[in-house]
Amino acid sequence: MQGLSASDSSSEKLNPSHQNIGAVQMRIKNANSHHDRHSQSKSMILSENMKVKEPISRHRRNHSQHNLILTDIISPKEQTVVEKEGYLLKAKIAEGGKKLRKNWSTSWIVLAGGKIEFYKESKQPALANLKAGYKPEWVDLCGANIEWTTEKSSRKNVFQITTISGNEFLLQSDIDFIILDWFHAIKNAIDRLPKQQSCTPRNLEFKLQRSSSSELLSSLSTESKEPKSEHRKSLIFRLNYSASDTNDRNRVKSRLKKFINRRPSLKTLQEKGLIKDQVFGSHLHLVCEHENSTVPLFVKRCIEAVEKRGLDVDGIYRVSGNLATIQKLRFVVNQEEKLNLDDSQWEDIHVVTGALKMFFRELPEPLFPYCFFEQFLEAIKNPDSNTQVKSIRRLVQKLPRPNRDTMKILFEHLKKIAAKESVNLMTTQSLGIVFGPTLLRPEKETGNMAVHMLYQNQIVELMLSEYNKIFSSEED
DSSP states (O other), X not given: OHHHHHHHHHHHHHOTHHHHXXXXXXXXXXXXXXXXXXXXXXXXXXXXXXXXXXXXXXXXXXXXXXXXXXHHHSOGGGOOOEEEEEEEEEEEEEETTEEOXXXXXXXXXXXXXXXXXXXXXXXXXXXXXXXXXXXXXXXXXXXXXXXXXXXXXXXXXXXXXXXXXXXXXXXXXXXXXXXXXHHHHHHHHHHHSOSSSOSXXXXXXXXXXXXXXXXXXXXXXXXXXXXXXXXXXXXXHHHHHHTTOHHHHHHHHHHHHHHHHHSOOHHHXXXXXXXXXXXXXXXXXXXXXHHTSSSOHHHHHHHHHHHHHTTTSTTTTTSOOOHHHHHHHHXXXXXXXXXXXXXXGGOOHHHHHHHHHHHHHTOSSOSSOGGGHHHHHHHHXXXXXXXXXXXXXXXXXXXXXXXXXXHHHHHHHHHXXXXXXXXXXXXXXXXXXXXXHHHXXXXXXXXXXXXXXXXXXXXXXXXXXXXXXXXXXXXX
C-alpha cells in the first residue's frame, strides 16, 4: 500500500491534470448510483484542490445577462474622462450650414473625449444613451471654431461654436466666471485635437453625403469603417476638389444663365397675382396707386389709433415698442390681412407708433424726396424766420401729391401730440428729434451727418410750429 501510494503521489506530481479528470469522472460515474449524494460529496472533497472561485451556472443565458455591465455596451473608445459638466443656456442656430430659428434652452452640458454632449437633466447623463430611442445631441469639436459674439444675441456672455459640418451653437451664462471657465475648457479641448484631418469617420461620411459625386459615395462603402490615415487624406483631397471641377462649374453656370433668362419679370408676377405689392418697403406713390388714394391706409389707421388712445401717453413716439410684435404687425399689413388696431394683440400703443415710424423709415425714398433735400436745407439755413416759412411752404407745394397729402395729415397729427406736451412730455423739439432723420435724409451720406441731423430736426420742428402758415394755402 505504501508503494501504491508512493506511485500515486509521484504520478500526481508528474501529471496533475489526472486529478481533475478523475474528479470529473467520479462525479459522472456516481451520479446514477444509489448512493449518489455520498459520492457527490466525496467528489467535492477530491476536487477541492481545483480552487474554483465562482460556481458555474447551469443556465448560461441567465449568467450572461446578469454579468452584462456598462463596459459591455459602451466601447472602450467611448469610456472617456469627463473634463467638465454643468448647466448652461444653449441655442442651436445652424445645422449643416442652414440657419435655424434661435431657441434658448437650459441644458446639462458634458465635455469629454473631444466632444460636447447636451442633456435635458443632470441625472446620470452617462447612462442616458441606454434609454430606448434616446440619443443626446452632441458636438464634435475636431476642427471646430470657438469665439465670443455680441451680434448673434442680445444676451451677455455669449460664445459661439462652429463645427466643420456647418453646425453652430450658442452657449451663455449670466455668471461671468462660469462662462469664462467653460470657454477656456472648450478652447483647450479644441486645441488638443488634430487640425489637418478628420477625427472620426462620422465627419468623413458627412462630407461625402454633401458631395454630389456618386463615385465618392461608392468609394466610401468599399472602404473600411475606420480607414487608414493616408486613405482618409486622399479621400478628403478628392472630395474637396471634385466639386470645383471645371466641367461641373461650367455646366452650373450655363444652367443658371438659362434659368435667369427664362424667369418671368417682377411685373409679370405681380400681374398674375403671384407677388403682391407690399406696404412696407414700397414706394409711397405705388402704395397710394394700389389703394387708389393719396395717403396710405395704414398711415391713416395708425394716426386714428394713436389719437384715440395715445395722446396722453408719456413719451409717445419716443418710447420703443416690442420689436417682435411690431414685426408681427408689419407681416399682417404686408399680407393684406384684415387689420384691426383695436385688437388686444396691439393694445400697446407703442407698438402702433413703432410700426408707423418703421413704415416711413423703410420707404425707398423718404417722405421728403431726395431731390428736395438740399433745397429744404437751404431754406432752414436762412436767418430770417419769415423767409424760412415762405421757402418751406413753397417747397411743400411742389411735392408730389402723395408726399404732400401724407405730410399734411402726419404733421397735423404730430401737432396734436405737441399740444398735449404737459401730459405726454413730447414737445415740438422732441418730435423733431424723433422724426427728423426718418422723414428727411440725403440720398448719399457725407461727412456732414451731424450737421444734417441738426437741420433735419429743425425743419420738422419749424413745420410743426408754423403748421397753419405752411399748409394753409394748399388746395384740397
